[in-house]
Amino acid sequence: MGVEQQILDAALKVFSSQGYTGATTRRIAEEANVAEVTIFRKFQSKENLLKEVLIRNRVEISELDNLFRIEVGADIETELLALGKKIAKDLGDKKKDSKNRIFMFMLFEEGRNRAEVSEILTSVFQDYITRLSEFFELQVRKGKLRTINTRSAALTFISYFVYTSLIRGVLEYSFLGNDDEEVERFIDIFTHGVLKVE
Amino acid sequence: MGVEQQILDAALKVFSSQGYTGATTRRIAEEANVAEVTIFRKFQSKENLLKEVLIRNRVEISELDNLFRIEVGADIETELLALGKKIAKDLGDKKKDSKNRIFMFMLFEEGRNRAEVSEILTSVFQDYITRLSEFFELQVRKGKLRTINTRSAALTFISYFVYTSLIRGVLEYSFLGNDDEEVERFIDIFTHGVLKVE
DNA sequence: AATATATGTAAGTAACTACTTACTTACATA
DNA sequence: TATGTAAGTAAGTAGTTACTTACATATATT
Structure with missing residues (x-):
């Protein structure tokens, strides 16, 4: 190297x-x-x-492509779960050779004072949201999702993963137990909502 | 003073x-x-x-009490919306005399290296999650929400508001348009889920 | 063999920062 | 009037930090 x-x-x-x-x-x-x-x-x-x-750590579109290349599952919930687990893994990954996303969190602080940093954060965020929106858009067209604001759905989705990844690095002992189970519960809520349907 | x-x-x-x-x-x-x-x-x-x-800036339990004292609406979605708008306002408030929540974001960075900071963050986080969980628990018992993991619901809820408040402070120009409309769309998804029900 | 290139070692500079010390000023109270 | 207290002014200390300069060494190229 x-x-x-x-x-x-x-x-x-x-x-x-x-x-x-x-x-x-x-x-x-x-x-x-x-x-x-x-x-x-x-x-x-x-x-x-x-x-x-x-x-050099700007998220490459090609990388995002890879992230969104998930297997088509029997139902949409399975697909969302697969996507969620992948994103969680990607964000939590601390291996040296993988792009370290934790870096992004430092940027949140630095971004408030440095225009170049803010600029890059914005573009990364935009890429992520756009990509996710497109994915949801597709699912709406396929009739698998109801007609929602796909950008809001993307934001809700992203929020959960970035935030949990953030607190995992900070909080004393994580109340978030096992990754996968936590993700499953989120996807359940994201898919079906919290409302009781009579 | x-x-x-x-x-x-x-x-x-x-x-x-x-x-x-x-x-x-x-x-x-x-x-x-x-x-x-x-x-x-x-x-x-x-x-x-x-x-x-x-x-001195540790979130007082009494303050949280105040936050959760929302009007009982006709339906649960209206109640959630009121709660969401209140939290968004609380987090986004930049008035000098109000507790500056942006401070919390600095702590996320500092918390990774300083035990005392991490400790306080943990307790604030725990308070919030517990309080929200209790609220959801109550709604489940009332039969207004389905039987979900209330802690996960709380985490999903919090994630959205903290994260959006975070990026609002950092990103160049916010794609998040109007506060209230964005919150409404989130609450819609949170309440009903994204799934298309046949 | 001669030279260029990439790296290391070592010492130093100028600015800054947390924190200290010594002395002064203003004001309230005994 | 005398004294204590809370604050300011000013100068300084010791350590750190980004960055520089000068020189040495090793390796590759001509």
């Missing part, structure tokens, strides 16, 4: 856990197993390093 | 917008219109100041 990539990976990791201000170039260099000066030779400044990390 | 309170208010504001590491005692002093040294005389350290801010 090239030195640039080592640095980018390390930066992603340290920015994620310490935030932009909290992350030091020294710490990033340590994590990347390079000399600190190498960071400046390759990326000029900490600010620019953040930008590069941002650019 | 006493000097302590001025400092606490300023700290809340600056911590919220800059994060703990990004906030400087100098900036807080400026915002509070006091000399920097006064902060240290009153609160000893920046760390301790954060703790005090945390303690």
